[in-house]
Amino acid sequence: QVQLVESGGGLVQAGGSLRLSCAASGSIFSFGGWYRQAPGKQRELVATITRSGFTNYADSVKGRFTISRDNAKNTVHLQMNSLKPEDTAVYYCNAVVGSQSYWGQGTQVTVSS
Numbered sequence: 001q002v003q004l005v006e007s008g009g010g011l012v013q014a015g016g017s018l019r020l021s022c023a024a025s026g027s028i029f030s031f032g033g034w035y036r037q038a039p040g041k042q043r044e045l046v047a048t049i050t051r052s053g054f055t056n057y058a059d060s061v062k063g064r065f066t067i068s069r070d071n072a073k074n075t076v077h078l079q080m081n082s083l084k085p086e087d088t089a090v091y092y093c094n095a096v097v098g099s100q101s102y103w104g105q106g107t108q109v110t111v112s113s
Contacts, residue, residue: 009107022093029095
């Protein structure tokens with residue numbers, strides 16, 4: 001069983017920065033990522049990273065967000081810069097262990113204009 005604990009959300013003004021962290025316990029995950037869900041919208045991919053460090057980003061966050069991982073600590077981070085009001089959402093950490101996919105509880109990110 002894998003548990004994901006997220007931290008780092010909050011309220012920030014447009015143009016500001018936040019850093020989200022996700023710590024996985026139980027097993028080493030091979031594939032990690034962040035997704036987000038805004039009110040009234042479907043959950044969408046933000047960024048993913050493989051164990052070897054290959055990354056993938058949604059077009060809407062390219063150049064502003066950076067995903068990284070610390071394999072020794074089994075954690076994944078999301079550095080978010082130049083935040084916009086449209087980035088407001090609940091952000092969820094995701095980790096894949098074998099054939100199983102796990103989700104964190106979500107952390108709220110609110111960007112004020």
